[in-house]
Amino acid sequence: MSLGQQKAPKAGESRPTQPLAAGNGEAGRPEGQRLSPLALLSVADSRVMDAQAERLSSALPEELMQHAGSAGAHEIMRHYAPCRVLVACGPGNNGGDGYVLARILRAQGWRVEITPALPPQTPLARAMAARWKGAVVPFSPQAAAEAELVVDAVFGAGLSRPVSPEVAAFFAAADRIVALDLPTGVNGDTGQLMGEVARCERTVAFVRRRPGHFLLPGAEKCGFTRAAEIGMPARITTGFPVRCWRNEPGLWRLPRQHPLDNKYTRGVVNVCGGTVMPGAALLATEGARRSGCGMARIASDPAHAGVFRNGPPGIIVDTAPLAELLTQPHRKYWVCGPGLLPQEAGTLFPVLLEAHCCVVADAGTLDWAREDPQKLRGAAVLTPHDGEFARVFGPVGPDRIESARKAASLVGSVVVLKGYTTVIAAPDGRVALNVHATPALATAGSGDVLSGTVGTCLAAGLPPWEAACAAVWLHGEAGRRAAWSEGGWPIAEDIVAQLGNARGTAEKGTDDPG
Numbered sequence: 001m002s003l004g005q006q007k008a009p010k011a012g013e014s015r016p017t018q019p020l021a022a023g024n025g026e027a028g029r030p031e032g033q034r035l036s037p038l039a040l041l042s043v044a045d046s047r048v049m050d051a052q053a054e055r056l057s058s059a060l061p062e063e064l065m066q067h068a069g070s071a072g073a074h075e076i077m078r079h080y081a082p083c084r085v086l087v088a089c090g091p092g093n094n095g096g097d098g099y100v101l102a103r104i105l106r107a108q109g110w111r112v113e114i115t116p117a118l119p120p121q122t123p124l125a126r127a128m129a130a131r132w133k134g135a136v137v138p139f140s141p142q143a144a145a146e147a148e149l150v151v152d153a154v155f156g157a158g159l160s161r162p163v164s165p166e167v168a169a170f171f172a173a174a175d176r177i178v179a180l181d182l183p184t185g186v187n188g189d190t191g192q193l194m195g196e197v198a199r200c201e202r203t204v205a206f207v208r209r210r211p212g213h214f215l216l217p218g219a220e221k222c223g224f225t226r227a228a229e230i231g232m233p234a235r236i237t238t239g240f241p242v243r244c245w246r247n248e249p250g251l252w253r254l255p256r257q258h259p260l261d262n263k264y265t266r267g268v269v270n271v272c273g274g275t276v277m278p279g280a281a282l283l284a285t286e287g288a289r290r291s292g293c294g295m296a297r298i299a300s301d302p303a304h305a306g307v308f309r310n311g312p313p314g315i316i317v318d319t320a321p322l323a324e325l326l327t328q329p330h331r332k333y334w335v336c337g338p339g340l341l342p343q344e345a346g347t348l349f350p351v352l353l354e355a356h357c358c359v360v361a362d363a364g365t366l367d368w369a370r371e372d373p374q375k376l377r378g379a380a381v382l383t384p385h386d387g388e389f390a391r392v393f394g395p396v397g398p399d400r401i402e403s404a405r406k407a408a409s410l411v412g413s414v415v416v417l418k419g420y421t422t423v424i425a426a427p428d429g430r431v432a433l434n435v436h437a438t439p440a441l442a443t444a445g446s447g448d449v450l451s452g453t454v455g456t457c458l459a460a461g462l463p464p465w466e467a468a469c470a471a472v473w474l475h476g477e478a479g480r481r482a483a484w485s486e487g488g489w490p491i492a493e494d495i496v497a498q499l500g501n502a503r504g505t506a507e508k509g510t511d512d513p514g
């Protein structure tokens with residue numbers, strides 16, 4: 001397209017972002033949208049798909065199981081040299097997958113034995129067990145210890161109560177384990193452990209991965225995870241109402257640079273400056289600038305503006321009263337909280353909401369709303385870590401997704417629950433899980449950088465959930481890059497310095513096929 005054909009963005013307006021295939025605008029999702037590779041399937045989602053498959057054709061469930069077992073067998077053939085394999089099968093369809101896998105590996109000349117943790121109970125598992133013509137050994141820790149590779153086909157999506165000590169002892173004795181769907185004992189929706197769970201080397205999921213593959217403590221038990229296509233018909237997967245995704249580029253898309261851009265079309269981010277911790281506001285402002293906004297400004301009271309004015313030269317410092325600033329153009333996007341005392345947040349935040357600003361509430365603003373979440377109603381995005389979340393909403397429960405979802409719905413804001421797995425929940429129930437990060441991000445000021453980055457993504461025109469997802473990913477990518485260049489120990493300024501590179505990487509999209 002020539003420059004002449006391009007529509008110039010209007011000054012003061014961000015260019016609209018393109019609608020996306022995955023999560024963007026899911027509530028108003030067009031009919032016939034394909035299942036995103038980033039989708040994560042809950043246990044209930046799989047049940048719905050299974051039931052639909054059964055209704056579509058009575059032969060389909062068996063075909064799906066054949067494909068699931070085959071996908072598991074091929075994963076093993078791809079990553080392991082032929083060895084002595086023991087396939088531990090449970091009573092349900094996870095066990096059924098195991099019988100299929102065993103048959104395929106054996107047909108390829110591998111030495112394979114089956115050990116039934118419990119006898120097959122579902123019709124499909126029974127049918128697959130009946131086709132097994134190889135060796136069957138008693139279910140014992142000794143058998144597990146003697147195998148070179150153990151396949152975990154004991155429980156998957158159907159796990160409904162803690163695993164027995166016998167099952168736990170079996171897997172504890174195994175040296176190398178490959179799991180089908182989930183390591184036995186990991187809850188697919190929450191990542192919680194139901195009993196003692198052994199660490200697997202690999203986990204092969206079917207259709208798509210599950211939230212439990214990404215949430216601690218279960219995530220640590222899964223090893224390398226991969227989703228295998230098993231031939232679930234497009235008639236079922238197309239338009240399937242997924243509510244949870246992995247957070248990667250493709251779930252959202254930030255605007256690229258445009259020949260007709262100016263600093264206003266790229267977005268202006270305003271940051272509230274406080275009196276006692278100016279560094280936090282400066283880091284938020286730098287996070288906003290480095291992640292690509294066109295301009296970042298700090299609003300400060302005149303008595304404390306000096307420290308901001310002595311900061312980086314590209315920051316503009318405003319000292320007019322907030323109510324007066326809000327009458328000026330380019331005052332829509334605000335970051336309110338980094339470096340603010342709760343009482344300072346309490347004088348600024350309500351004024352911003354009153355003026356219908358789009359506000360990221362962090363740090364001091366969250367503390368101001370201690371035990372009173374309704375004070376935050378009207379914010380676009382909240383960015384609590386677990387401690388801040390607990391002070392506002394009560395402790396994060398064992399179901400991290402549900403905790404964040406409830407909080408988002410209660411307040412009507414996007415909630416970014418920060419941690420090893422950051423959960424980004426929208427009031428309408430959409431959730432993204434971000435593991436594109438590093439523990440090296442756990443350094444003072446890192447959260448301030450994130451809140452500024454959220455401000456940039458909002459000012460770029462992304463809706464709040466997409467903006468929060470994009471910012472969390474950029475922050476994680478910048479943290480990884482900073483960790484790499486700083487021997488694993490970056491500080492907040494190092495993270496800031498990598499945000500431009502992170503945004504460039506986000507433009508290239510993800511190469512993770514799911």
Ligand SMILES: NC(=O)C1=CN([C@@H]2O[C@H](COP(=O)(O)OP(=O)(O)OC[C@H]3O[C@@H](n4cnc5c(N)ncnc54)[C@H](O)[C@@H]3O)[C@@H](O)[C@H]2O)[C@@H](O)CC1
Pocket residue numbers: 046049050064065068090091092093094095096097121122154155156157158159160161162163164180181182206207230
């Ligand atoms: N759509 C899909 O994703 C597909 C799923 N398939 C497989 O089907 C599996 C789900 O099958 P099921 O629903 O039969 O579930 P499972 O095979 O996980 O097991 C359910 C059975 O185990 C029992 N059980 C649960 N927890 C127990 C415990 N702690 N101790 C003793 N017994 C316990 C239940 O009462 C039930 O009888 C998936 O994990 C996957 O492996 C595949 O066969 C193909 C298609």
Ligand SMILES: [K+]
Pocket residue numbers: 094152153154155156179180181182183184
């Ligand atoms: K399993």
